[in-house]
Amino acid sequence: MADDSETVDHDSGADVGHDLDDERTTAPMSDYSARDVGVGFAVMLVGALIAFGIPLVAF
Structure with missing residues (x-):
């Protein structure tokens, strides 16, 4: 069972491919x-x- 009391200060998945200073980044941006x-x-x-x-060629 995972220990939920442990805190994580760094989310490595969040810093891939975009600026971490931006509040939110999405693909269209x-x-x-x-x-x-x-x-x-x-x-x-x-x-x-x-x-x-x-399908057009099949008929």
Whole structure:
């Protein structure tokens, strides 16, 4: 059984990938480049092709 009386001053999961001084950080606030947008768009196109293209070709 875990000892709940122990206090933890450092949450190592909270300091990965963002500024610890910010009150709250979420993914949409993160910086992204034009390359990231292009990769996301390409992934969307492949997904749409799989979702709609394969059923259309099957008939």
